[in-house]
Amino acid sequence: MEGLLCEALPGGKVRCYACGHRCLIFEGKRGICQVRFNREGKLRAPFGYVSTMQCDPVEKKPFFHVLPGSRALTFGMLGCDYHCFFCQNWNISQSLRDPNSTLEGTPVTPEEISEAASETGARLIVSSYNEPLITAEWAAEVFRVGRKAGFKTAFVSNGNATPQVLDFLRPHTDAYKVDLKSMREENYRKVGGKLSTVLETIPLLREKGFWVEIVTLVIPGHNDSDEELKDAARFIASVSPEIPWHVTAFHKDYR
Structure with a gap:
């Protein structure tokens, strides 16, 4: 589809x-x-497929304060704006960069996703697995249809956002989980991101009215020092002591 989150120059x-x-x-x-490209001066964005779709406990996302005890139907597309060496969904997120991934998409409509959520007993529809910001137009349409059917909606994201994409998503999205990968700028550079952008996104999410939870995957020798974890805790508390912070264990799946 023609991308909506862009400016013609x-x-x-x-x-x-x-x-x-x-x-x-x-x-x-x-x-x-x-996954986003310029064709004849117009931005093209992914739409109308999923790479993966399954129903899990909402706590697996992890959201512990969004309909706790319920189930969430989670869908993903392909691609990512980062290239994390520790990615636990690398076959989805790095499918367009890594020749070892052969995953392809399956065509689906937003209505079919809502129907699947109903059939599996889910109360929440979640965009995850790849980085959902880069497929925001698709997620917004899935969420729009899902909300009409009575579902809550959520993003599971790296937090590398812009004010424009958050404004675009907010009317259709209830909750937003940010993966705070590190509190060191050099660690973000290794995966193709900027810590400063993520630290700007988290308070912006709160200001715009999303329910926010944060997760940090603790990787031995990478982001596991007491000092760095304390820095993360201090930053999160400075935004709001009400933000839940999930600290999860690493298992090697990729490089």
């Missing part, structure tokens, strides 16, 4: 605002995520 270029990279994309080229 002279010379057939487009500026994408789906994630914090804010890619300037020339005609015939792709953004960092690889």
Whole structure:
């Protein structure tokens, strides 16, 4: 579909605002995520498929304060704006970068996703597995249909957002989980991101009225020092002591 989170610029270029990279994309080229691209001066964005869809306890997302004890139907697409060496969904998120991933999408409509949620007894529809910011137009339409059917909706994201994409998502999205990967800028550079962008996103989510929870995957030798974890705790508390923080254990799945 034609992307909505963008600005047309002279010379057939487009500026994408789906994630914090804010890619300037020339005609015939792709953004960092690889799934958003410029065709004839118009931004094209993914729509109408899932790479994965399954129903789990909502606590697995992890959301512990959004309809606790209920089930969540979670769907994903392909691609990511980061390239984390510790990714636990790498076959989905890195499918357009890593030749070892052969995963493909399955066509589906938003209505079919809502029907699947009903059939599995879910109360929540969640966009996850890949980075949902880069497929925000699709998620927003799935959520719009899902909310009409009575479901709550949520994002599971790396938090590399822009004010534009959060404003776009807010009318359709109830909850937002941010993966705070580290409190060190150099660690974010290793995966293709900026800590500063994520630290700007978290208070912005609160200001815009999303329910926010945060998770940190603790990786030995990478982000597990007492000092860094204390820095994360202090930052989260400075935004709001009401934000739940999940600290999870690492298991090697990728590189």
